[in-house]
Amino acid sequence: MAAVRQYPNHPVGARVRTVGGGAQNGHVLVIVGAEASQEAAYAVLVPGEPALGRRGLAPDELARYAAELEREHSPRWVFPAVESVYPVLLRADVRLRRCHDLTLAEGLLLAHEGRNGEPRELAAALARANGTEPPPDVGYADEDRHPTLFDARGSGLPPGVNAVDAAEIVLAEQERRIAETAFPDRMRLLIAAESASALAAAEMSADGLPWRADLHAALLTELFGPRLPAGQRPRRLVELAAKVSAAFGRPVNPDSPPEVVRALSRAGIEVPAARAHLLRDIDHPAIPPLLEYKELARLYAANGWSWLADWVSDDRFRPIYVVGGVVSGRWASRGGGALQIPKTLRTCVRADEGWKLVVADAAQLEPRVLTALSGDRKLADVASSTDLYASLAEAMFAGGHKIAIKHWDDRDDRARAKIAMLSAMYGGTSGEAGPLLALLRNRFPEAVSYVEHAAQAGERGERVRSKLGRTSPAPSEAWRALTGGASDSAADETQARRAARNWGRFTRNFVVQASAADMTAVLLATLRQRLPAPAHLVFFQHDEVLVHTPAELADEVSKHIEESVAEAASLLFGASCPVRFPMHIASVDCYADAK
DNA sequence: TCTTTTAGCGCG
């Protein structure tokens, strides 16, 4: 094994090339898969180094051997799916630096090839490589929320085919497909970053977000009264519901939107729905308790006692993240609502004694990403400000240029600049958005035309790509049927036009949101390698990371975050990218104190 | 009665 050199210390590991076989380029490649014949028996294959191969390893043996290989060779690991194998290693406290997740890579490549939605797990990828019919993905069992790729339901691989052998074939095939993309280096970076994100996600689930169950319980008791059996409305909600009913003069269930709408109608107030913002300005005695009920009931249902019991253990919240679970490449979560923790509960997120939480969020990430994507130099100047929207307001409205909007108030300039930018990124046109967007287009034509081209492509049914090659799905057959042919009637025409516009808004936003996801994936990949032990990532939410660290390392952690963002921007947009990506970084004891 | 869909709202 002495012939095998350590892989150069690249933070993401994106430069790894293994086409044509394993160690020949000086990189150790380790493929781990479960034995098809036995449950929880793992195999390790090192291409070009047969002596290092192992078969029939029990989980603890796999962990020990993986730790040894990681220590000796710092290889690029190849897993059928990180979320299946890596938890086995994490339970033995084995951490790996870099990897290639075959399932995530397959998903990215399929999307790039316009085959979104086809099965992407190892068995399907193998069938695809062999030119046979891919079996459907096995997915996850709802019962235990754990991956089932290698459980009793089987891997779906043909009889006698071992996962490591399948993985070797699939890896070679994926390398071939990567090389066929327009920008292989970008796709390589994307897959490396996505795979590293999967490592980070599994580590975060294993480590958990520090969560003081006692504070959460105290808060619930304070807001709702003593804990009652599941299914029973707590005291405070009973009181508020009674007030609502009393104000209407008849029993009204505030949890039932139709009942609320009917009750208001009887009181002579017509509302199209029972949404809080539609009720906010109504003058009726039932409204205040109703709004208070809605807000509290939401918290109780989503993050009440049963959530606390199900998702918090040993003062850690352990959600399951779904890396790349959103078409744009953002993460999703499975159970626990990890990405929707209400701000009111952030007071429960506390660093351990002697530790700190370093909370870092990217300021206005998406408009900055759009700026970098489009290469709009003037907007890049605006983005040199930490408060992009304030600076944008100056650029848009300086010289007293006020467009035809009634009751203009200078104090609204920043808000209006923000509406203009969000309208460009989301396709909004309501209210003042139209004229504001026109002004933005006038001042920053390059940036606005970038998203408008994406929208037009979507309206034509074309796919669009992020900076690193994440690709939007093709619209459905139903969409094509609706928008494709000549319309028989004006109504059909309207419907077709609406469908086209809707898809255009999706692709318009996709190029920005997905490129932002590219950037944060690279950020995560970079940061998790740079963090000084025992500091570790504990939370990630689209444009925000939390690191739990011994207090004395907090400053160093902040510095690594800054550097990782710069590294990510440089890898995506080039070393000379003029766009700043400032971070709000706070070192706090409590998450609630970060803003 | 059981399953699927909808409305509403939390997060970015």
Place this chain on the structure above:
DNA sequence: AAAGCGCGCTAAAAGA
């Protein structure tokens, strides 16, 4: 004239 993106989760409502 109106029209902004992406998710997950719960209870109620609708459907089978």
